């Protein structure tokens with residue numbers, strides 16, 4: 039008899055899945071339970087999603103083309119609730135956005151939520167945002183408009199109010215074994231010796247005392263976020279069921295939050311352990327069986343050598359996509375340094391990775407900028423890590439001569455003198471200072487810088503992700519300081535409410551909103567209509583013998599593209615000798631690429647058709 043689709047998918051993968059599961063858990067009955075549930079979730083998946091699965095299986099490169107543009111937002115900030123988002127899909131489409139990342143929206147406890155990253159119930163939507171039915175209605179609307187929806191799957195920890203944590207707090211051993219409890223101070227000391235802290239100032243230490251059961255519990259992030267013990271197969275199985283449940287609500291992209299942290303072994307830094315890869319690989323296999331339309335986006339905020347392994351190998355893939363975090367922070371380093379040498383080196387590393395590795399590129403996200411630069415290289419050039427970070431933080435706060443940026447430090451650690459940085463793109467580009475000072479020239483510079491950075495973003499291979507509000511140059515929002523649940527987390531400075539009152543100005547002549555909205559729209563339009571921006575095009579840095587200018591070359595069978603980006607506030611020469619006639623993609627004018635002068639904070643996108 040002919041095998042069903044499910045049987046075929048399962049038959050192709052069961053051996054590897056079983057092998058990996060047994061390697062970690064050596065537990066036949068739990069594996070059998072997992073398989074039963076894999077089948078159940080497949081049965082429960084609705085027909086519309088099954089059709090999508092089939093079409094994406096036929097076209098596995100669907101997410102690798104140049105026509106994708108993402109936007110991320112907090113639902114409450116952007117549209118109040120899930121129903122509100124449905125009403126704003128036209129606006130998102132006007133932005134040419136076809137991937138939306140909605141920040142955590144599952145049930146959480148106000149004041150102990152870490153922006154929603156402390157989940158109380160994986161099967162319930164936060165009441166103020168709506169219901170599961172609303173989510174399904176939204177994802178169905180999006181599907182009709184060919185838009186994909188991304189959500190966070192916070193798998194490293196639960197809220198201390200999750201039902202498992204509540205039972206564990208009461209001393210129920212079955213539930214305690216789903217977390218890491220201990221009452222041996224020696225163990226804790228040893229753990230702290232090897233494991234760096236995530237929030238050294240806002241949440242110091244890796245353990246939190248639990249009065250009720252007289253144990254310490256592992257809390258790598260905030261004290262109310264209890265790390266799950268994936269050494270326990272019950273935890274893995276149940277979290278997989280939660281993942282599949284959410285996938286079946288019509289989610290297209292699952293962002294696996296803080297994935298490097300999910301496996302812990304005393305005496306190691308508890309980051310990126312081999313078992314993490316086994317778990318991600320199993321999730322990939324399981325999703326390919328139940329919901330092959332779904333993509334895994336790994337949140338690995340680390341340097342490229344540690345990030346790339348999360349793609350797995352072509353034979354044994356793990357994540358479909360990863361964040362290009364090092365390029366993001368190195369871009370801001372280039373802004374402050376007015377020098378692109380380190381950025382160029384970083385891009386050379388990225389360009390040398392296999393073409394199959396797909397990155398999500400961005401200028402800003404909801405988190406701080408962590409300055410995870412290539413410090414060994416900087417040190418070989420005589421720049422030490424601590425003073426260099428201090429310079430960057432001074433620069434972006436606007437304290438360094440010549441800086442027009444505004445923003446705030448995050449997790450300023452008095453001991454290591456380390457700090458991260460928060461601010462919106464527009465404020466970091468100088469728009470906030472310019473508007474405050476009513477300085478037209480500064481305003482022009484800020485807009486030019488902002489657009490140049492967006493052009494650079496759109497030039498990179500992968501999926502560009504905009505932060506909602508950046509399209510109209512939204513500024514830092516200091517109101518979080520008056521909010522009892524937010525005042526001590528400066529990341530809220532760039533997580534402001536979307537300014538619908540300013541949004542109409544994008545249609546009004548002479549406004550900053552119009553300059554940015556139209557500028558970014560034009561870039562997106564060009565990017566979507568030229569195959570040279572496709573991931574499969576070759577991509578290299580391009581030397582114009584001036585470190586103040588970043589040069590990028592993209593090439594495919596149809597065309598040769600040159601992008602030049604001036605990271606300084608002065609006109610800069612680009613020493614370049616290209617054969618043939620190019621077209622300026624923004625103006626449509628013909629031009630020769632021979633020794634050019636690039637305006638202050640300017641950029642050029644030029645293409646020669648073959």
Ligand code: GLC
Nearest residue numbers: 152153155192259295296405
């Ligand atoms: C991720 C999120 C961040 C959150 C952390 C803990 O890094 O991006 O906002 O604080 O996970 O869940």
